[in-house]
Amino acid sequence: MRRKEVQLMKNFKYRLLTALAVSLVAGGTAISVVSAESPSQIQAASVSVAQAKKVALEAAPAGKVVSVDFEAKKDGRLYYEVTILEGNSEKEYKIDARTASILNQKVEAIDDYEDSQLVQANLKLSFEDAENILLQKYPQAKIYDEELDIKAGQIVYQVKALNGQQKIKMTLDANSGAVLQEKAK
Incomplete structure (x- = not known):
């Protein structure tokens, strides 16, 4: 995968996980996401x-x-x-x-x-x-x-x-x- 595609995928995953975390916290449940690094x-x-x-x-x-x-x-x-x-x-x-x-x-x-x-x-x-x-x-x-x-x-x-x-x-x-x-x- 080219660098730009890799960066776009990382950005997408980050946004998706952030949205998921916010929605779960808003619903009363918290999650912990471990960084890949x-x-x-x-x-x-x-x-x-x-x-x-x-x-x-x-x-x-x-x-x-x-x-x-x-x-x-x-x-x-x-x-x-x-x-x-x-x-x-x-x-x-x-x-x-x-x-x-x-x-x-x-x-x-x-x-x-x-x-x-x-x-x-x-x-x-x-x-x-x-x-x-x-x-x-x-x-x-x-x-x-x-x-x-x-x-x-x-x-x-x-x-x-x-x-x-x-x-x-x-x-x-x-x-x-x-x-x-x-x-x-």
């Missing part, structure tokens, strides 16, 4: 985002990483889904978050205008720069998810990290490093 699952990943990117880039050395998504399955599987744009291809690698081995890979032609823009973008900052900006403010944080994206015509890095039990989401301008948005929960 709970702090304990994130902490259980012995492989870092940087290591997952390195493994994927060894398989696609001329590519540009555009996203690393941490996934935790109910059966206990933990992996990173690393998306790399290389030439006219979008390559997706599932990297085991405990062993750093490639579990699965797929290649599709780039058919998205946004991905074409990201391939051609000459950015002043790298993912590592964006990570360092977050880590300056939260030095003990563990980064588990990041994405290069275009929001309102601006190329941004979205970085998610776990700081103790607190989840941090920071959106940064990919050229200036300015923090455009920051959420902590």
